Amino acid sequence: MRTRSQSERAARPREDGPGHAPGPMHPETFVQAFVDIHDVTHVYAGAEDGAPAVEHMTLKVREGEFAAIVGPSGCGKSTVMKLATGLQFPAKGTVIVGGEEVTKPVKLAGMAFQNPVMLPWRTTLDNLLLPLEIVEPHRSRLRRHKAEYVARAEHLLAEVGLAGQGSKFPWQLSGGMQQRASLCRSLIHGPKLLMLDEPFGALDAFTREELWCIIRDLHAEQGFTVILVTHDLREAVFLADRVFCMSARPGRIIAEREVDLPRPRDLEVMYTAAFTDIVHELRGHIADARQAA
């Protein structure tokens, strides 16, 4: 069961204020954004041509929402992730997460990437505990409350189908298992925001679908906000409440699509006309963006 239904969210009072302008497509239902990227332009210090990676980028994601970002290659999708987690800061515009302007790495976020990057000399369980050695207040509590954290790690491993695998080293796990473990690691500190940058991209089709169901269930159960960057339109439509399409570089949002397919969604939904219609519509936006480049 979802912790907060869409209707409950829509019923919450609007809190429009500076940095909380209503979304462009659904102003009548938009409530306070949890991730609020407002008119952002970002230029990488190392950019040879000095051109921005994103320009006039505005993106608002509600608390508890599952948002997906799609767009042509190099349009700035990963840059949006870096801006929302405080790994990069905009030249212009504002980034607000959980009501606070982002001026340093965002502690309430967890991240998972295409490459799980597990430390080979640590067991899977010790890889899961790694963020706790860095992020306060866990860092100070870890030594005295280790058993509590280990129990949480083992619970997460069981939830993704890796019960009893914590003592194995990452190189003893398959790619799909490593990606499951990486998901657990991104959730170990109980983040309110989960940022997923193509985490399923390197997996075979069946393993990818298994992972979709795992993240679907974790989101439904724990109610965190998700931003997923993906090239896979079916993945975006299967998982997301809303899909945002970006233009070619410099990236900005050119379209957003509410995915009004009922939840919980079964993999079978991908064979329905309603699902295909949405994928088709999004494909049109990406094709237009590529042509305009």
Ligand SMILES: Nc1ncnc2c1ncn2[C@@H]1O[C@H](COP(=O)(O)OP(=O)(O)OP(=O)(O)O)[C@@H](O)[C@H]1O
């Ligand atoms: N550290 C950096 N220094 C300079 N330019 C960068 C840096 N990181 C990214 N860029 C450039 O910024 C633009 C956007 O990159 P970004 O990785 O955000 O795009 P993306 O949409 O995630 O790409 P892809 O779909 O290929 O993964 C690209 O043109 C890229 O070359």
